[in-house]
Amino acid sequence: MADTTAPFTARLRSARLGDMVRWDTVVGALLLVLLVCSFSFVDNFGNALNLSFLIGNTLPIALIALPMTLLVVSGEIDLSVGSTAGLSGAVMGALWNAGYPIETIIPICLLLGVVCGLVNGLLVTRLGLPSLAVTIGTLAAYRGIAQIVLGANSVTDFPQQYLDFGSGRIAGTFIPYAAIPWAVLLVLAAVVLHATPVGRSLFAVGASEEAARFSGVRVKRLKLSMFVATGFVSALTGVFWALHYASARYDNATGLELSVVAAVLLGGIDFDGGRGTLGGAVAGVFLLGALQNVMSLVNVSAQSQIVVTGVLLVVSVLGPRVARQLSVARARRRTLTAPVVPAAATAPAGGT
Amino acid sequence: MTTTMEPVRVAVPASRGLLDRVLKMRELAILAVLVLMLAATQIDNSAFLSQQGIKDLLLNATILVLVAVGEAMVVITRNVDLSVGSVLGITAFAAGDFLQGGGNPLLAVVLAVALGAGFGLLNGLLVSIGQVPALVVTLGTLYIIRGIDSIWIGSREITAGVLPTGFIDFGHNGLSALPYLAVLAAAVLVAVAYFLRNYRSGREFYALGSSPEAAGLAGVPVRRRILAAYIACGALAGLAGALYLARFGNVDSGTGSGYELTVVSAVVVGGVAFTGGSGSVYGVALGALLLTSINSVLPSIGVSSVWVQAIDGILLLVAIAVDRILALRVAGILRKRAAETRSARHG
Structure with a gap:
């Protein structure tokens, strides 16, 4: 009973917060403006082939961004996603070389992703380790295992119908086949985060873990399941990556974690947890993806694209905070409590 | 005043002694693993x-x-700098470019350090004034600096052939088994350790x-x-960039990319916790030595180099897990001791 009323009060409060909602909208609007401008002014942007490239190349990031958003909302992070994807691709290649049918390989890969997520989640929740340190460790470990499994080989001879699924698009449209499972996962993640008690618990845990625990949220189990979901989707992405680029190598998806984190943060998901919307994350993902696509079309070098990504990332976190600080400072000046602050600050210094 | 001061004065030496012992144990443990x-x-x-x-x-x-000692200073303040790999790359190229144009080797090193400090200043300003999470900011500057580096360098590269021989010799030679570079790194290490341990401002970190x-x-x-x-972290990354040039003589736009993860591993294996406020740079130096030694040990005992990365990662996990378990133990002991003193006072 309490669960059904909680979302409403919480939503009211988040509407009052305002600034976060505005940032989502800003990113969404930026994406819209970018798309409109690109359709009208950039040659070759609007044709079906380019759009399918754009979506196909962005899908790995878009896939992992879904569980990553939920994880970051709950105040944790997973940097091992790229390595998990690489490991799942490597295992896929190795098993295929060993002669297993692909119908058994893919479930094994997905199961492997669950295990990877479980390892991360258990280390974080049972031992109470910071997820950043744990997943930097597993980032190296999973990639290393991928290297052990597949060595320097690359496997390319997957069955044609699967390769077609990985790189083909729905007849008559620009939408890749693989966008369909993504859309399903998107709906699932959106419903879980924004319309279920689980989602509200995630926000609660991210805002204050202790308070959430005292109000009856099973924090550890919740976080563990989020790590498992992230591992699962990462492995799925690894399978997709190998099929999409028709190559399973141990170094597939290297550095993907930074792109995912950049996109999610750009979408207004607060790294401290407790804030953000899935719509913002998706807008962030496609804003970065579309921007890179457009810059390539108008012959901006890959190097300049990296700079733009970095600047966007810094601005996306700096902008809202500076605005908030300014408004706080203005409010403080208005209430004239300023004289108290320097007095409190100088007293201990003078005492020592 | 005295009544409020007393418990503090009693509590501090006890906890510090215990903590110190644990930290020393930590460094000894790394040393033991390394020696074994x-x-x-x-x-x-x-x-x-x-x-x-x-x-x-x-x-x-x-x-x-060098880079890990700089990173440790940042991590001790409960922040992180992910841009060190990019800074190392760009400063190495800057020093190389300067030397290629006939510059003085010493000035080239100073230039690299200054450039690194400049990037450190940028990171520091964004983190301290903007009050944004260090992880996000330095992830951003990782991209930005790497991008600038790539635009500037393009497909050029610096090779050992265009560098002054004295500079390259400095990177390779030494006093019998002791390379000059290691002497320099040790000097920096001792200076930073002394500062962090004995200066008021160092303790404030x-x-x-x-x-x-x-x-x-x-x-x-x-x-x-x-x-x-x-700034210190950036400057040390810059110094490391110049030394990288002297050691390897070969710099292109990919130099140092992905290095941040190795650096962070060394720091964490060395016992500096991500939560800040603990660890020593000696531990970090031992951690770095351990990590790089593994890379030489494995091939020489006939283990394929494909194992290196997995072992690095697992080592990092073991290090932080052991740390955590030790910390829980210590907290338990401290709590018990506090309870005993409390009951003793009441009794």
């Missing part, structure tokens, strides 16, 4: 610890030690990392210390 590993390798392959072998071990560790809020209330200039940590 080297000894085992030496028994297996008697050519391993030849004069050249020792020199190679030290040379390999030098650059990582730890205070800040333990509890930024409490440190601020106690009159620690929080923003200035964070800024200083980032």
Whole structure:
């Protein structure tokens, strides 16, 4: 009973917060403006082939961004996603070389992703380790295992119908086949985060873990399941990556974690947890993806694209905070409590 | 005043003594692992610890030690700098470009350090003034600096042939088994360790990392210390860049990419916790030495190099897990002791 009323009060409060909602909208609007401008002014942007490239190349990031958003909302992070994807691709290649049918390989890969997520989640929740340190460790470990499994080989001879699924698009449209499972996962993640008690618990845990625990949220189990979901989707992405680029190598998806984190943060998901919307994350993902696509079309070098990504990332976190600080400072000046602050600050210094 | 001061004075030496012992245990543990590993390798392959072998071990560790010591200063203040790999790359190229144009080697090193400090200043300003999470900001500057680096360098590269021979010799030679680079790194290490341990401002780095809020209330200039940590980290990454050039003589636009993860691993294996306020740079230097030594040990005992990365990662996990378990133990002991003193006072 309490669960059904909680979302409403919480939503009211988040509407009052305002600034976060505005940032989502800003990113969404930026994406819209970018798309409109690109359709009208950039040659070759609007044709079906380019759009399918754009979506196909962005899908790995878009896939992992879904569980990553939920994880970051709950105040944790997973940097091992790229390595998990690489490991799942490597295992896929190795098993295929060993002669297993692909119908058994893919479930094994997905199961492997669950295990990877479980390892991360258990280390974080049972031992109470910071997820950043744990997943930097597993980032190296999973990639290393991928290297052990597949060595320097690359496997390319997957069955044609699967390769077609990985790189083909729905007849008559620009939408890749693989966008369909993504859309399903998107709906699932959106419903879980924004319309279920689980989602509200995630926000609660991210805002204050202790308070959430005292109000009856099973924090550890919740976080563990989020790590498992992230591992699962990462492995799925690894399978997709190998099929999409028709190559399973141990170094597939290297550095993907930074792109995912950049996109999610750009979408207004607060790294401290407790804030953000899935719509913002998706807008962030496609804003970065579309921007890179457009810059390539108008012959901006890959190097300049990296700079733009970095600047966007810094601005996306700096902008809202500076605005908030300014408004706080203005409010403080208005209430004239300023004289108290320097007095409190100088007293201990003078005492020592 | 005295009544409020007394319990503090009683509590501090006890907890510090215990904590110190644990930290020392930590460094000893790394040292023991390192010595055991080297000894085992030496028994297996008697050519391993030849004069050249020792020199190679030290040379390999030098650059990582420098960057990791800088990173440790930042992590101690409960922040992180992910841009060190990019800074190393761009400063190495800057020094190389300067030398290629006939510049003075010493000036080239100064230039690299200054450039690194400049990037550190940028990071520090964004983190301390903007008050944005360090992870996000330095992830952004990782991209930005790498991008600028790539635009500037393009497909050019610096090779050992265009550098002054004196500079290259400095990167390779040394006093018998002791390379000059390692001597330089050791000097930096001792200086930083002395500063962090004995200077008031050095202690404030730890205070800040333990509890930024409490440190601020106690009159620690929080923003200035964070800024200083980032500048030092950038400067050391710059110095490492110049030494990288001297050691390898070969720099292109990919130099140092992905290095940040190795550096962070060395810091964490070395016992500096991500939560800030603990660890020592000696531990970090040992951690860096351990990580780079593994890379030399595995091939020489016939393990394929494909195992290196997995072992690095697992080592990091084991290190932080052991740390955590130790910390829980210590907390338990402290709590018990506090309970005993409380009951003793009441009784």
